[in-house]
Amino acid sequence: xxxxxxxxxxxxxxxxxxxxxxxxxxxxxxxxxxxxxxxxxxxxxxxxxxxxxxxxxxxxxxxxxxxxxxxxxxxxxxxxxxxxxxxxxxxxxxxxxxxxxxxxxxxxxxxxxxxxxxxxxxxxxxxxxxxxxxxxxxxxxxxxxxxxxxxxxxxxxxxxxxxxxxxxxxxxxxxxxxxxxxxxxxxxxxxxxxxxxxxxxxxxxxxxxxxxxxxxxxxxxxxxxxxxxxxxxxxxxxxxxxxxxxxxxxxxxxxxxxxxxxxxxxxxxxxxxxxxxxxxxxxxxxxxxxxxxxxxxxxxxxxxxxxx
Numbered sequence: 001x002x003x004x005x006x007x008x009x010x011x012x013x014x015x016x017x018x019x020x021x022x023x024x025x026x027x028x029x030x031x032x033x034x035x036x037x038x039x040x041x042x043x044x045x046x047x048x049x050x051x052x053x054x055x056x057x058x059x060x061x062x063x064x065x066x067x068x069x070x071x072x073x074x075x076x077x078x079x080x081x082x083x084x085x086x087x088x089x090x091x092x093x094x095x096x097x098x099x100x101x102x103x104x105x106x107x108x109x110x111x112x113x114x115x116x117x118x119x120x121x122x123x124x125x126x127x128x129x130x131x132x133x134x135x136x137x138x139x140x141x142x143x144x145x146x147x148x149x150x151x152x153x154x155x156x157x158x159x160x161x162x163x164x165x166x167x168x169x170x171x172x173x174x175x176x177x178x179x180x181x182x183x184x185x186x187x188x189x190x191x192x193x194x195x196x197x198x199x200x201x202x203x204x205x206x207x208x209x210x211x212x213x214x215x216x217x218x219x220x221x222x223x224x225x226x227x228x229x230x231x232x233x234x235x236x237x238x239x240x241x242x243x244x245x246x247x248x249x250x251x252x253x254x255x256x257x258x259x260x261x262x263x264x265x266x267x268x269x270x271x272x273x274x275x276x277x278x279x280x281x282x283x284x285x286x287x288x289x290x291x292x293x294x295x296x297x298x299x300x301x302x303x304x305x306x307x308x
Contacts, residue, residue: 011242014235015251023258025228026097027266030089032220038086039197039204045221046082046190049229053183059176060184070170071181075188077163082189083196084156091149093269100153101255102282105131107161108249115165120246123288127250131285134257137278164245171241178237185233250285257282 032041060068089097106128109120120128170181197204209217239248257279263269 008242011239012251015239015243015248018232018235018239019252019255020258021227021232022252023255023260024262024266025224026089026259027262028220028223028228029086031266032217032224033086033090035209035214035217037197037204037206038083038090039193039201040206040208041221042082042086042193043190043197044208045224045229046186046193048221048225049186050183050190052225052230053179053186056177056179056183059180063176067170067173067176070166070173071176071184072188074163074167074170074181075185076192077159077166078185079189079192081156081159081163082193084152084159088149088152088156092147092153093263096150097153097259100150101157101160101259102131103154104157104160104164105249105252105285107158108164109246111161111165112168112245115162116168116245118244118246120244124246124250127285127288128246130288131250131282134278134281134285137274137281161245161249164240164248167237168240168245168248171237178234178241181237182230182233186229250288 029041036044060071063071085097085101109124109128112118113120167181170176171178194205211218236248236252239251243251260269260271260275260279264271
């Protein structure tokens with residue numbers, strides 16, 4: 001296996017790991033929201049992440065205005081995603097949220113085709129169709145009625161598709177290390193959440209629960225910071241730098257299957273047998289996306305990978 005192929009394989013494994021971690025995040029975040037409001041939780045989670053990653057901001061000193069606009073724009077998109085996701089999670093089941101966010105897999109090829117002018121391959125379209133079928137079965141195979149919370153999660157799925165493509169462009173044109181992009185995104189979400197809470201929703205800005213009295217809350221926060229933010233966003237940005245947005249979305253498309261499983265185990269939500277079949281199809285679609293079906297297809301890697 002050549003070095004580019006090894007880097008691609010490592011990237012694929014990291015993206016699959018992100019799917020597992022983010023699948024668990026719905027149940028963990030729902031537990032944390034029982035103790036602290038949405039905007040306060042976002043500010044706390046991403047504020048801690050920003051402080052930890054602040055040394056990675058040094059490469060921004062050499063970035064031009066276009067690169068700065070791009071990375072800040074990616075941060076604003078991420079902030080919008082988390083507003084929709086976290087408020088939506090308050091108004092729907094964790095399993096529903098995990099399913100609806102998977103529609104990002106269907107939307108990403110269309111957004112990529114529109115923004116980046118890359119037409120997805122037939123194998124990628126087949127994987128998208130398989131993932132969509134699995135997502136439909138995951139709901140029980142019935143007509144799905146959107147609640148307000150479901151609509152917010154669906155909006156987050158569309159914003160995710162746009163964000164993956166925008167971040168791909170930023171990583172390609174600005175040549176910034178993945179950790180730098182992650183640090184900027186975290187800062188935008190943290191400061192944006194705090195600003196919105198202070199200006200428009202003061203009830204969202206409350207005293208932080210104590211360590212001694214709320215171990216479940218702080219355990220959830222540290223898991224969200226370390227696994228679902230620090231690792232997951234670095235891994236996603238690393239993968240975006242080395243893959244197409246459609247491939248990235250497909251590799252992380254198993255997220256709803258893991259989300260439904262975790263919602264069942266952690267929150268006691270019941271999952272029907274047909275839903276498990278749907279989850280299996282989604283995982284199969286993600287695995288289908290990892291296979292290189294034609295020999296000689298070049299692996300997309302940067303000419304000179306930078307170290308964060």
